[in-house]
Amino acid sequence: MAAVRPMQWTPTAAAPEQDSEAGLSRRFLYYMALMREAEGRIQDKLYRQGKVLGGVYIGRGQEAIPVGAGLTTRPNDFLFPSHRDMALYFIRGVHPREVFAQYMGRAGGLTGGRDGNMHMGDMNRRISAIISALAAWIPVAAGAAMAMRYLGTSDITYAFFGDGSTSRGDWHEGVNLAAVQKAPVVLICNNNQWAYSTPLDKQMACAHVADRGPAYGIPSEIVDGNDVWAVYHATQRAADHARSGLGPYMIECKTFRMTGHSAHDPASYVPAHLFEEWARKDPIERLERLMVERGYAGRDEIDDIHAGIRQEVDEAIAWAENSPYPDPETLLDNVYETRPAGT
Amino acid sequence: MATTTYLEAIREGLWEEMERDPNVFCIGEDIAVYGGAFKVTAGFLEHFGEKRVVDTPISESAIVGAAIGAGFIGLRPVAEMQFADFITCGFDQIVNFAAKCRYRWGAGVPIVIRAPSGGGVHGGPFHSQNPEAWFAHVPGLKVLCPATAYDAKGLIKSAIRDNDPVLFFEHKALYRRIKEDLPEQEYTVPIGKAAIYRDGTDLSIITYGAMLYEASQAAGDLAAEGYSVEIVDLRTVFPLDEETVLASVRKTARAIVLHEDTLTGGIGGEVVARITEKAFEYLDAPVVRIAAPDTPVPYSSPLEQAFLPTAAKVTAKARWLLQY
Ligand SMILES: Cc1ncc(C[n+]2csc(CCOP(=O)(O)OP(=O)(O)O)c2C)c(N)n1
Numbered sequence: 294m295a296a297v298r299p300m301q302w303t304p305t306a307a308a309p310e311q312d313s314e315a316g317l318s319r320r321f322l323y324y325m326a327l328m329r330e331a332e333g334r335i336q337d338k339l340y341r342q343g344k345v346l347g348g349v350y351i352g353r354g355q356e357a358i359p360v361g362a363g364l365t366t367r368p369n370d371f372l373f374p375s376h377r378d379m380a381l382y383f384i385r386g387v388h389p390r391e392v393f394a395q396y397m398g399r400a401g402g403l404t405g406g407r408d409g410n411m412h413m414g415d416m417n418r419r420i421s422a423i424i425s426a427l428a429a430w431i432p433v434a435a436g437a438a439m440a441m442r443y444l445g446t447s448d449i450t451y452a453f454f455g456d457g458s459t460s461r462g463d464w465h466e467g468v469n470l471a472a473v474q475k476a477p478v479v480l481i482c483n484n485n486q487w488a489y490s491t492p493l494d495k496q497m498a499c500a501h502v503a504d505r506g507p508a509y510g511i512p513s514e515i516v517d518g519n520d521v522w523a524v525y526h527a528t529q530r531a532a533d534h535a536r537s538g539l540g541p542y543m544i545e546c547k548t549f550r551m552t553g554h555s556a557h558d559p560a561s562y563v564p565a566h567l568f569e570e571w572a573r574k575d576p577i578e579r580l581e582r583l584m585v586e587r588g589y590a591g592r593d594e595i596d597d598i599h600a601g602i603r604q605e606v607d608e609a610i611a612w613a614e615n616s617p618y619p620d621p622e623t624l625l626d627n628v629y630e631t632r633p634a635g636t
Numbered sequence: 637m638a639t640t641t642y643l644e645a646i647r648e649g650l651w652e653e654m655e656r657d658p659n660v661f662c663i664g665e666d667i668a669v670y671g672g673a674f675k676v677t678a679g680f681l682e683h684f685g686e687k688r689v690v691d692t693p694i695s696e697s698a699i700v701g702a703a704i705g706a707g708f709i710g711l712r713p714v715a716e717m718q719f720a721d722f723i724t725c726g727f728d729q730i731v732n733f734a735a736k737c738r739y740r741w742g743a744g745v746p747i748v749i750r751a752p753s754g755g756g757v758h759g760g761p762f763h764s765q766n767p768e769a770w771f772a773h774v775p776g777l778k779v780l781c782p783a784t785a786y787d788a789k790g791l792i793k794s795a796i797r798d799n800d801p802v803l804f805f806e807h808k809a810l811y812r813r814i815k816e817d818l819p820e821q822e823y824t825v826p827i828g829k830a831a832i833y834r835d836g837t838d839l840s841i842i843t844y845g846a847m848l849y850e851a852s853q854a855a856g857d858l859a860a861e862g863y864s865v866e867i868v869d870l871r872t873v874f875p876l877d878e879e880t881v882l883a884s885v886r887k888t889a890r891a892i893v894l895h896e897d898t899l900t901g902g903i904g905g906e907v908v909a910r911i912t913e914k915a916f917e918y919l920d921a922p923v924v925r926i927a928a929p930d931t932p933v934p935y936s937s938p939l940e941q942a943f944l945p946t947a948a949k950v951t952a953k954a955r956w957l958l959q960y
Contacts, residue, residue, distance in 0.1 A: 371708065407740045414741045421708065422741040424732045432701025433733065439702060440709035443661065443687060450705070463728070466698035473693060628739050628775050630799045633828055633875030635910075636775075 301386075315589035318580065320364060321521045322590075322598055325356035325577050328380040330602050331389055334610060335396050340556045344614070345396045347409045352377030354519070354551030357576035358483045359453070360384070361524025362544075365532050366451060371437050372420045373430040375453040376411050377483060377550075385418040389605060393613035401616030405623075427458040431467030431480075438476035438535075449477040449535045457488020457496050459505060468541065472509040475540035479531045480511070482543065483518060485550035490562045503545040511541050518546025519576040522583075549574075640818045643811040645785035646750075647676050649792035650714065652822065654684055657712060660796055661688040663699055664716030664750075673718045674752055674811055696725035703747040704734050712796055713747050720753035720805060721762045727770075734801040735776030748795045748802045753781075754846055754896060755928075755944055756809040760935035766845070766897035766928075771803050772874035772906070778802045778827055779874045783848035785816040787871050790825025798827060807846045814849075830877035832884070836866030839954055840884040842907055843894040844870040851894055853947035854954060863958055873903045881907060882915050889920040890957050894945060899927040921960035926953055 332351035339345040352359070359378035366372060366384070374381045382392060387403060395402030395413050403413035404422065414422025423430045434452035441448040458464055459482065471478045482502045486493050499505065506513025512534065516527040524546055531542035549571035553560035584590045590598075625632065640648070654660045661684075662677055668691040671678030680689045692699050696717060703713035717723045723730070730749065737743040755764035772779045778800055782788040788806065795802040833848060834855055841851040848869050855865035868884050870877065885891045891911060893904040904925040911923050926945050934940050 404741050412740065414743065416708070416741070416743050422737070422743070424728075424736070426728050426732055429697075429701065429728060429733055432695075432698035432729065433705035433708070435698065436702025436705030436707075436713070437709050438705070439690075440706035440711045443706070443711060444709065463697050463701065466693070466695035467701060469693055470695055470698040470702060474690075627742065629778075629875075630738070630744060633778075635876055635878040 314587075317364070318584050318589045319598070321360055321525070322577070322580055322584065322595065323602070324360045324363070324380045324383055325521065325580065326599055327383055327389070327602050327605070328356045328359070329353065329577060330606050331392060332379055334606055335393075336552070336556045339393075339396065339610070346398065349396075349410060349556035350376045350554070351552055352379060352483075354571060354575065355483050355485055355548045356380060357521035357524050357580075358481065358518050358546045358548060361521040362451060362453070362479070362481050362528040365525060365528045367448070369419065369446065369448040371434075371448070371450045373434045373450060373452045374411070374420065374423060375455055375458070375483065376423070377455070377485075378453050379411065381420060381453070382413070385415070385420045387415060387418060387420070389609035390612040393610050394616045397613050397616075398618065399613055399616035400619045401613065406619035426463070428454055428461040428464035428467070431464050432470060434478050435467050435471035435474065435476050438471065438478045439474055442477060447536050449479060449532060451479045451481060453481045453483065455488060456482060456484040456486065456493055456502050457491065459502055460496055468509050468511065471541045472511050475538065477535035477538070478541040479528060479535050480541055480543040481528065482545045483548055484545050485548050487550050487554070487563065489554040501545055503543060506543045511543050513543035513545065515545045515547060518548035519574045519579060521576055521580055638815040638817050640785050640816055641812050642785045642788050642807075642814040643674065643676060645789035645816070645818060646792050646806060647678070648818070649789040650677070650796075651680070653793055653796040654680070654688065659710060660712045660714065661690065661706075662714045662716065663690040663692060663703060665692055665694055665699070665718050667691060667716050672716060674808070676750070677716070696722050697729050700726035700729035700749060701733065703749070704729065704737075704745050707745045707747050708743060714796060715747060715749045717749060717751040719763050720751035720767050721765045723749070723751050723767055730771065730777065730801070730803070731774045735774045738800065739776060744799045745801045746799045748792070748804055750792075750804045750806060752808045752811075753805040754807040754809055755933045755940060756846065758935060758937065758940065759808070759933070761932040764933035766805070766895070768803070768805050768873050769897055769902050772903060776801065777874070778872065779805070780827065780872050781805045781807070781845045782871055783807070783810065783845050783869055785814050786818060787825050787831070789818060790823055791827065791871065793824045794827050797824070802827070805845070809846050825871070828872045828875045828877055830871055830880040831869045832880070833867040833869040834865065836864040836888065838864045838888055839890040839892065839958055840866045840868055840888045841892045841894055841950065841954075842868045842870065842881055842884070844873055844903075845896055847894045847896050847945060850945060850947045850950055854950035857947065857951050858954055863954070865954070876906065876910070878910050878914070881911065885911050885915045886918045889918055890960070891923045892926055892950065892953060892957065893923065894926045894950060896928055896945060898930050899925060900930050902927050921957050924953060924957060926950055
């Protein structure tokens with residue numbers, strides 16, 4: 294079978310009991326740095342070496358969003374990531390090996406080669422494989438949240454999306470349905486100010502994505518998306534709101550896409566000074582400075598975290614490269630639960 | 637006296653499944669308080685409550701999407717499109733999301749989308765279409781088009797129990813026109829199995845949906861002329877029950893494929909292809925298709941009558957084939 298093959302993985306620097314501010318900071322750093330390292334290897338190395346084929350979309354500079362939001366989730370919550378949220382998979386316990394194998398189209402990838410790049414999901418870990426069509430998962434997240442309430446649980450869904458995705462009809466249909474149903478959905482926008490080559494002011498005429506919330510009767514707030522603590526606290530508020538039956542809650546995380554839209558895109562349409570400006574707001578460096586200032590970790594400890602991650606990633610890539618390609622004999626499997634006669 | 641209409645049969649099937657499984661629920665526009673545009677879910681709200689009969693905003697994409705999401709969490713949603721024509725607004729959710737989840741990441745999508753389809757009700761271009769072929773072309777979906785009350789009830793029950801996405805096209809013109817006596821005891825009808833609606837030896841008419849009754853009338857007329865016509869009711873248009881179709885054609889050596897959907901790209905082409913690929917040596921005549929012409933469904937009665945395939949058109953074509 295192509296998918297659902299949980300591989301146990303205990304992140305090295307992320308013991309869940311570390312929920313002091315220092316401990317949480319270390320977990321933030323671990324997941325943000327792991328996402329940066331993994332995506333960096335994919336885009337800057339494996340893609341250029343031709344080992345990763347097809348589209349590569351990374352979230353460099355936006356790591357605080359999936360990490361700050363992701364670490365508020367409970368195991369039974371269901372996550373609907375967008376395409377720049379790799380850390381959510383790690384937080385859900387997806388092994389870096391499975392991620393690299395996914396990008397390389399190997400049998401050991403999360404979808405077993407059925408789909409590529411960040412189009413991966415795992416029912417057992419309650420994280421959805423999005424489809425390419427942007428915002429299509431917003432109604433799905435709404436329905437999943439309605440079902441959680443139907444079953445009498447206090448679980449919630451988290452739906453992630455970019456600023457550009459809020460132009461799609463599905464976004465509006467899904468948000469509106471969630472709102473009238475008071476479905477427990479946390480809506481998290483990464484407003485990185487560009488959608489492919491299109492700047493925000495060509496995407497919408499209101500100033501903020503959060504301005505859209507009140508039109509649906511949904512409380513919405515704007516946070517600094519490069520401040521992982523701010524994202525974490527805002528998401529906590531949103532999750533509490535949703536969990537207590539008050540309906541959806543939207544958070545707009547202001548950030549910047551520090552790369553092109555995808556690996557093939559040099560982003561020459563983005564004014565260079567913006568990259569320089571936002572490089573100074575890098576969420577990882579910012580967290581590290583805070584950790585040092587507050588005495589949560591020393592420089593050497595931080596360096597150790599990075600070194601550990603590099604090793605983990607080296608090992609995961611080696612594993613993935615040794616993972617076999619999927620067997621063409623399996624091509625016809627799993628279109629249906631049971632294969633119909635004549636197909 | 638036959639008592640149960642096609643519409644009531646669907647209602648009974650739905651009702652029984654909701655009684656049987658607390659995880660089955662209905663979602664759609666105007667289905668709760670109003671009981672649905674055609675009243676299929678009349679009385680459901682009162683009996684099952686608003687948790688299980690959910691009125692939504694006018695958002696077909698969100699209805700299908702929400703059904704998919706609820707399916708992920710373990711429910712078995714039955715979504716209603718007010719008219720099959722509006723299913724286009726939820727097309728992406730159906731063909732890109734629902735149809736591909738299992739193949740991509742092993743996530744089953746146990747949803748049913750009910751959609752009143754078909755012409756003959758003066759509905760015009762946007763309330764008369766037969767969109768089954770759009771979906772039969774999408775791997776991962778199952779597409780049902782029941783013609784009888786018995787099958788409508790048995791198939792809606794099977795659809796709800798199925799772990800893959802099922803499109804259930806109800807023919808509007810049959811809702812109140814078709815009446816049958818249904819078994820007292822519970823039954824289901826298997827998905828993917830055609831039925832021999834009428835036995836015969838000289839010619840097979842392979843059809844589904846409302847055209848079953850045109851075929852039936854034609855077969856009666858031809859019987860008076862001494863011809864024995866077999867009618868295969870596909871019931872499920874995908875996955876296609878090739879075996880039953882081929883067995884019938886091997887017996888009769890002549891075949892007409894009849895549907896109300898327009899000709900080009902319709903299910904008929906697929907059926908004909910399979911017959912010529914797999915039963916060519918058994919044929920005594922070309923396999924012909926009878927379908928609506930390649931136009932939108934017109935509104936005005938004379939135009940709509942000219943558009944819809946009829947028993948007379950079938951009989952004429954059959955005579956030609958039988959003397960070929
Ligand atoms: C319906 C649809 N149209 C077009 C695309 C192609 N596409 C992929 S990502 C993207 C830009 C998305 O922008 P945004 O939602 O702001 O997310 P970001 O990439 O900035 O994180 C586009 C146009 C798509 N995936 N889906």
